[in-house]
Amino acid sequence: MTDIVVVIQKSSSQSEIWTRLLRSQGLVVIQESPEVNLRKLLQEASEAHQILPKLIIVEMSIEKLNPYEFCRWTHQNHPDLKVILTAQERIQVSEIEQRWAKNQGAYQLLPGFDYGHLPLSLTQGMELVMLALDKTDWEPASLVPLVEELTAEFGNNGEEKTFLQASEDVAEETALSSETTETHQESVAASSSHKRRGLKVKPKVKRFRGLPY
Template identity: 40%
Template sequence: MTKTILVAQGQSLQVQLWKLVLESQRHSVLLTSPHMNLLEVAKVQPLDLMVVDMTTGLFNPYAFCRDCHSQLPDTPVILTHHARRHIEPAERRWAIYQGAAEVIPGLAAASDILDSLDRIYKAAKWSLPIDTDALYTVLEQAGLMPGEPNPVPSPTAPPQTAIQTPTAPPQSVKSEEPTEAKSSAPQVKYRLMYRGRPVN
């Protein structure tokens, strides 16, 4: 079932990502600027959800959530924080207490995007399934699916080999010690100590 979602984001990259992700799930996405009076926009256009950037500094996101909760109780508000990858539990509890349905980081890696969608659906109490095939298709087309997990192990591998290489010189040191022993000590003493065999 198609939902109508208002997206108000301060960063153009976040605007594009939210539009891409939500439209992949066949939702109708309305884009607007955080400069607008979002409450008035929501009153004019019936909405199923609002995804609002709380970091623009153009309005008090908690006051906005209180107003929406009192005037539009059936329209959940998802607050996003594009610069933070982790939302503190206390901040999340406070936002929900103020009327937000959920607080999530901005969209980034593919795994984060799937988790964000799942959290939004649960917060909005939607029983809709997430079309992961459609989601991963659009993310792959946007160049987000390769992700960073593959490049990460490769830079960490060379330092391990570099650390192991300095352990090679002690072999050459050991090989030099017998030669010095042969040149400085008589061969008779060396034969007496060789493998613990007494030589007459």
């Protein structure tokens, strides 16, 4: 019987990448909207005696989802169903965060695909999925053509920054700009004060080591 994997992502590109990766290995993929009520979906499928998915790959920042509460509920009510949480705006998550996610019932917590290092990111993600599905006989080499295709479409060789990296850079530049502005304002204020008191303001001269000053 073919395994069913449900994919729920906020990012259309992340969703498409997951879907194409999974289907390349013969898995049945169901893409659901971020608006879906996952618990209700599983309850209705179970009551109707429908085949349940073996794995759910869901973005943890979805607004209407409490990811850890859902993982605890799933672990208690559908112990054979595994949940992989993703953090799409990050390219790295700590081991502490991953341990916490596992303690809450998740199979694993993954960062989003790193578009700057897409081949490695794709391979690692797929290896985890196949391990979760107990498919130890799959051939990673079979991914090569698709990985090359996806890299050509979505990869940027590190030239484009992730949302989080860009946000951090903007914050850093803003802080530096504010610091420079404050320093300039203090200098102007001190100069004005000296002038009011009739004092001469000496320009600051940079001194370099080794020069005869």
